[in-house]
Amino acid sequence: MQQAPERLTRPRAPTLDTILGQPFRVLDDGFVRLLDYMGNDAAVVQAARVSYGAGTKRIHEDRGLIRYLMRHAHTTPFEMCAIKLHVRVPMDAWRQWIRHRTANVNEYSTRYSGNSPK
Numbered sequence: 001m002q003q004a005p006e007r008l009t010r011p012r013a014p015t016l017d018t019i020l021g022q023p024f025r026v027l028d029d030g031f032v033r034l035l036d037y038m039g040n041d042a043a044v045v046q047a048a049r050v051s052y053g054a055g056t057k058r059i060h061e062d063r064g065l066i067r068y069l070m071r072h073a074h075t076t077p078f079e080m081c082a083i084k085l086h087v088r089v090p091m092d093a094w095r096q097w098i099r100h101r102t103a104n105v106n107e108y109s110t111r112y113s114g115n116s117p118k
Contacts, residue, residue, distance in 0.1 A: 013040040016083075030089045039081030041066060047077035 017036050023031040046063045048069060069077055089097070098105060 007033065011038075011040045011043055013037060025088065031087070033086040034083060035086050036084040043080040044069070044077045047080040049076070 015056060016034060020034050020036075024033055024034045047066050048065055069075070
């Protein structure tokens with residue numbers, strides 16, 4: 001008899017869940033909206049402790065590790081998390097953002113769509 005495959009659950013970040021999809025107004029006509037996210041603090045500490053197995057379980061130790069990683073610019077464990085944003089900003093701000101970006105970007109084209117984004 002075959003066993004059912006193990007069902008994996010998505011790591012949750014309750015703070016992000018409360019703002020998911022909610023637009024935050026920026027300047028006169030802009031906004032930032034969280035569309036999706038992947039990972040949480042546990043993903044960061046798991047990546048940092050990968051050579052230690054399960055590692056420690058206490059929250060204050062996880063918090064201390066995250067602060068240590070940030071303070072000492074050990075950024076690789078933070079790459080285990082990602083966010084997807086919907087952003088509307090003035091073109092001059094957008095160009096500066098893209099110039100200095102460290103993210104993947106998919107831009108809405110008003111030239112080819114025939115409509116301006118809402």
